[in-house]
Amino acid sequence: MKQAELSSAKEYEDQGYFILRNFFNSQEIAHLTALVDPIFLQWRDGKEALIFEHKLLNMHSLTHAGYFEQSQTQRLALFNAILPTKLTQYLDALFGEGLYFHNTQLFFNPTNKAHLPYWHRDMQYSPIADELQASELLNMLSLHVRIPLLDETGVELIPGSHKRWDTELERKVRFELDEHENSETLADSKLIALSAGDLLIFNAQMLHRGNYALNHERKALDLCIGKPHPLSIEFLDKSVLPTSQELAQLDNPSWFQAAYQLGKA
Numbered sequence: 241m242k243q244a245e246l247s248s249a250k251e252y253e254d255q256g257y258f259i260l261r262n263f264f265n266s267q268e269i270a271h272l273t274a275l276v277d278p279i280f281l282q283w284r285d286g287k288e289a290l291i292f293e294h295k296l297l298n299m300h301s302l303t304h305a306g307y308f309e310q311s312q313t314q315r316l317a318l319f320n321a322i323l324p325t326k327l328t329q330y331l332d333a334l335f336g337e338g339l340y341f342h343n344t345q346l347f348f349n350p351t352n353k354a355h356l357p358y359w360h361r362d363m364q365y366s367p368i369a370d371e372l373q374a375s376e377l378l379n380m381l382s383l384h385v386r387i388p389l390l391d392e393t394g395v396e397l398i399p400g401s402h403k404r405w406d407t408e409l410e411r412k413v414r415f416e417l418d419e420h421e422n423s424e425t426l427a428d429s430k431l432i433a434l435s436a437g438d439l440l441i442f443n444a445q446m447l448h449r450g451n452y453a454l455n456h457e458r459k460a461l462d463l464c465i466g467k468p469h470p471l472s473i474e475f476l477d478k479s480v481l482p483t484s485q486e487l488a489q490l491d492n493p494s495w496f497q498a499a500y501q502l503g504k505a
């Protein structure tokens with residue numbers, strides 16, 4: 241591994257996250273923004289009341305073919321823009337071969353200000369028992385690659401919680417037990433300040449939450465990346481993957497190819 245990769249690997253091992261500063265230049269961010277904005281606008285159209293009522297703060301599946309009925313080439317452009325070779329090479333060097341593209345999300349500030357950032361581990365809203373998630377923590381690799389399209393102090397993490405399960409207090413906060421609330425302050429948390437162009441890579445099962453108050457506006461693209469594991473692979477949605485014809489046209493198909501094979505299995 242190169243020096244930068246070694247230090248990212250050490251940070252990830254110790255803390256469960258690392259930051260790559262200035263990974264994308266301003267042209268690359270402008271290009272991603274130009275691809276993402278029309279998808280977000282299509283998704284949001286007519287849903288403003290629902291977004292408020294359900295206190296939504298993200299959308300998912302930006303690569304779904306339904307967003308590209310007017311322009312198939314934009315779908316290819318998006319696949320190419322989100323996984324350039326410099327990104328897959330860096331993460332392959334750190335985590336070893338076998339990573340696959342799982343999905344995308346876009347995080348924004350909830351319009352309903354009653355919604356406060358809530359501590360969670362990603363799978364806690366799935367039907368998978370908490371005990372099973374805890375026992376599989378070290379056997380799973382699910383990552384968020386967060387690509388803020390605007391500067392943000394938009395995420396808070398509990399360093400080290402990628403390799404241990406909750407303290408008693410964290411458990412009560414996460415599940416709102418004994419009068420606790422999931423928006424409570426937790427000790428030892430780390431607020432992450434990013435500029436557009438920086439990447440934050442963190443373990444999806446570590447304790448984390450958003451931060452809305454410090455950001456006038458948020459627009460953070462998130463790639464869900466992982467190694468196949470029975471608990472996560474069941475959520476792979478084939479409709480967000482390239483078709484075999486599209487795969488053949490991609491600049492850097494490896495993680496999409498891996499997902500495509502998993503989707504067929």
Ligand SMILES: O=C(O)CCC(=O)C(=O)O
Binds near residue numbers: 297362
């Ligand atoms: O940005 C946010 O509001 C929350 C981020 C998050 O929960 C995630 O990436 O899983």
